[in-house]
Amino acid sequence: MDIMLATGNKGKVRELQEMLIPVKNLGRIFFIGDFPDYPEVEETGSTFRENALLKAREAAARTGLISLADDSGLEVDALGGEPGVRSARFAGEPKDDDRNIDRLLNLLEGIGTERRGARFKCCLAIVTPDGGEYVTEGVCEGRILSERMGSGGFGYDPVFYLEKYKKTMAELSFEEKNRISHRAGAFTKAVSVLDHLAKQS
Numbered sequence: 001m002d003i004m005l006a007t008g009n010k011g012k013v014r015e016l017q018e019m020l021i022p023v024k025n026l027g028r029i030f031f032i033g034d035f036p037d038y039p040e041v042e043e044t045g046s047t048f049r050e051n052a053l054l055k056a057r058e059a060a061a062r063t064g065l066i067s068l069a070d071d072s073g074l075e076v077d078a079l080g081g082e083p084g085v086r087s088a089r090f091a092g093e094p095k096d097d098d099r100n101i102d103r104l105l106n107l108l109e110g111i112g113t114e115r116r117g118a119r120f121k122c123c124l125a126i127v128t129p130d131g132g133e134y135v136t137e138g139v140c141e142g143r144i145l146s147e148r149m150g151s152g153g154f155g156y157d158p159v160f161y162l163e164k165y166k167k168t169m170a171e172l173s174f175e176e177k178n179r180i181s182h183r184a185g186a187f188t189k190a191v192s193v194l195d196h197l198a199k200q201s
């Protein structure tokens, strides 16, 4: 079974590619770069689920392949759940991880540890060319530090602290992040869907 990985985010591509390795009967993985002029899908949904489905549907329609899309982001308690679905463009266009973190740290300045709770959420959508749709979700709880720590991962990882590991997501190894992240949580639930689709194809 071939699969289309419908994300333009290199960090996600790296992580999802690694997670796909143990999936049985997987054929070739296609990427956005394999399709010239692949459009950036406008994320007009108000939830991760809607946006993940928008991206996966577009990919399945364009490529004729079983398509996997990820919509994810950070919800911060002290900001009423922001930036949420706006995580990628929190500091405006063009999307920029570093400026997003700066904006987040500025907004949280002066806010105490106990009010810096946050979570990463990930919604994975799998859409088949004949219209089958499957969505799974994963969540990872943590809190936002007041400065960056670590150089792994991507996005908000350097300021996202995990109490259990006493490290930021950016201080975990690639393998560790891939075991415990919101993306890993969503992916684990998607494995049975992928196995099922692989058997059909």
Ligand SMILES: O=P(O)(O)OP(=O)(O)OP(=O)(O)OC[C@H]1O[C@@H](n2cnc3c(O)ncnc32)[C@H](O)[C@@H]1O
Pocket (backbone or CB within 6 Å): 006, 007, 008, 009, 012, 043, 070, 071, 072, 073, 074, 087, 088, 089, 097, 100, 120, 153, 154, 155, 156, 157, 169, 181, 183
């Ligand atoms: O839409 P695609 O093409 O998949 O790529 P994107 O980067 O725009 O992805 P999203 O629309 O899902 O926005 C998610 C943002 O949330 C943040 N994010 C998601 N997963 C993350 C992770 O594992 N670690 C750190 N930040 C993450 C990161 O800033 C992303 O830009």
Ligand SMILES: [Mg+2]
Pocket (backbone or CB within 6 Å): 043, 088
């Ligand atoms: Mg996006």
